[in-house]
Amino acid sequence: MSGPAKTKxxxxxxxxxxAVKRRLPNAQAADITAELREALNDKLEAKEAELGRAAxxxxxxxxxxxFGSPPLVAxxxxxxxxxxxxxxxxxxxxxxxxxxxxxxxxxxxxxAVRSVQASDPMRVVWRxxxxxWEAGIxxxxxxxxxxxxxxxxxxxxKFEAAWDPRHLPRDNIRKPVSLFESLVALAxxxxxIAWWVGVLRFExxxxxxxxxxxxxxxxxxxxxxxxxxxxxPVLALAILTALVHVADVFHPAWSRVRAAVVIxxxxxxxxxxxxxxxxxxLVDVVASTEGAEGxxxxxxxxxxxxxxxxxxxxxxxxxxxxxEAWRVAGALRMRPPPAMA
Amino acid sequence: xxxxxxxxxxxxMELRRGTLILAVLGALREExxxxxxxxxxxGQGVEIDEGALYPMLRxxxxxxxxxxxxxEDAKRQKRFYQLSNDGAAALKHLTDExxxxxxxxxxxxxxxxx
Numbered sequence: 004m005s006g007p008a009k010t011k012x013x014x015x016x017x018x019x020x021x022a023v024k025r026r027l028p029n030a031q032a033a034d035i036t037a038e039l040r041e042a043l044n045d046k047l048e049a050k051e052a053e054l055g056r057a058a059x060x061x062x063x064x065x066x067x068x069x070f071g072s073p074p075l076v077a078x079x080x081x082x083x084x085x086x087x088x089x090x091x092x093x094x095x096x097x098x099x100x101x102x103x104x105x106x107x108x109x110x111x112x113x114x115a116v117r118s119v120q121a122s123d124p125m126r127v128v129w130r131x132x133x134x135x136w137e138a139g140i141x142x143x144x145x146x147x148x149x150x151x152x153x154x155x156x157x158x159x160x161k162f163e164a165a166w167d168p169r170h171l172p173r174d175n176i177r178k179p180v181s182l183f184e185s186l187v188a189l190a191x192x193x194x195x196i197a198w199w200v201g202v203l204r205f206e207x208x209x210x211x212x213x214x215x216x217x218x219x220x221x222x223x224x225x226x227x228x229x230x231x232x233x234x235x236p237v238l239a240l241a242i243l244t245a246l247v248h249v250a251d252v253f254h255p256a257w258s259r260v261r262a263a264v265v266i267x268x269x270x271x272x273x274x275x276x277x278x279x280x281x282x283x284x285l286v287d288v289v290a291s292t293e294g295a296e297g298x299x300x301x302x303x304x305x306x307x308x309x310x311x312x313x314x315x316x317x318x319x320x321x322x323x324x325x326x327e328a329w330r331v332a333g334a335l336r337m338r339p340p341p342a343m344a
Numbered sequence: 345x346x347x348x349x350x351x352x353x354x355x356x357m358e359l360r361r362g363t364l365i366l367a368v369l370g371a372l373r374e375e376x377x378x379x380x381x382x383x384x385x386x387g388q389g390v391e392i393d394e395g396a397l398y399p400m401l402r403x404x405x406x407x408x409x410x411x412x413x414x415x416e417d418a419k420r421q422k423r424f425y426q427l428s429n430d431g432a433a434a435l436k437h438l439t440d441e442x443x444x445x446x447x448x449x450x451x452x453x454x455x456x457x458x
Binding site for chain 2: 031035037038039041042044045046049069070071075076079080
């Protein structure tokens with residue numbers, strides 16, 4: 004074969020080489036394509052010898068197809084045929100699941116809070132879904148870029164070197180909390196905190212028929228003064244609970260630190276209940292003069308319910324403390340295996 | 345359930361991947377350019393795609409295992425490759441490893457009656 008660049012078949016080879024060259028590093032591109040050109044010429048000569056005639060366009064195309072597509076051939080010269088290698092890949096997916104999940108959950112919580120306050124809740128919900136989708140894609144992109152940089156800078160090897168079997172989760176003490184469970188819990192934590200500090204407001208209007216048969220009466224249930232001393236402690240406990248759920252996202256297995264925090268949180272809950280129990284009525288029913296009598300009756304009923312709820316809540320907190328204490332005891336009973344002879 | 349052809353092909357490629365480098369280094373104890381190298385390997389029963397061979401040669405040269413130079417042959421410029429001193433040392437290590445592995449696998453296959 005002579006003068007490949009000037010013939011129809013040679014044109015195909017040159018187009019192929021140009022497509023490879025575009026994808027090669029500048030410093031090596033000319034040298035590599037010169038070598039590939041020679042290799043293709045040798046190959047085409049052998050093909051022509053085999054056919055006993057000059058190679059046609061179809062023959063050249065067949066040879067080039069076997070050689071490989073330009074992106075594939077160029078990628079092989081790059082020496083790295085992946086963006087995120089096998090060393091980082093498991094961490095990459097784990098981080099994506101957590102980061103994208105958190106972004107979507109956060110967007111949904113924000114949308115839920117806004118929809119409660121909005122005059123057109125459905126519109127806010129639709130916007131929220133769109134925002135959640137965009138947040139998920141954005142976070143996916145950011146995490147991908149971060150891992151690309153980590154791959155390029157060789158952090159993957161440090162990840163593997165940092166791994167320590169002694170940090171393996173104690174799944175035998177308690178099953179790890181699923182990511183979905185943690186995210187749902189976090190969403191409720193966010194809603195509660197937003198409500199507790201007054202960012203999110205619900206109308207505490209009591210239906211008329213509960214107080215008296217009057218269409219004009221407006222009555223509402225409010226926290227009594229007994230809640231004043233526990234406002235900050237309850238907020239602190241809610242934040243602590245949210246932090247535990249955030250920790251569950253990154254470290255879903257049981258740990259002694261988590262158990263200690265849960266025990267402390269539930270003990271704090273018991274203290275709050277004790278303060279509330281000393282404070283008298285927990286609920287005030289506020290109504291216009293017209294319905295004062297009915298409101299007073301309802302207030303008695305609600306406070307009776309609250310009075311029963313306090314010990315029930317105390318029992319629940321105590322059970323949680325016992326369960327975690329039992330788990331800690333179980334972990335302490337474990338002994339390392341005897342040394343190998 | 346029989347093993348799928350795609351699975352067999354993937355396993356075969358995985359098995360061949362490391363051994364191709366050994367074959368290339370072994371064949372380049374004698375100076376060759378890409379086309380003659382591929383023909384020499386094929387003559388010994390080791391087929392390798394050009395699309396994989398040329399990048400591999402470049403990578404081995406970057407690693408210092410091969411040397412190369414452009415030279416005229418049959419009135420055309422060719423890039424000739426040959427094993428460097430480091431490449432010869434690497435080839436010896438890999439050959440020892442290959443023989444040890446080959447012997448061990450032969451023994452295992454005999455013991456399991458295959």
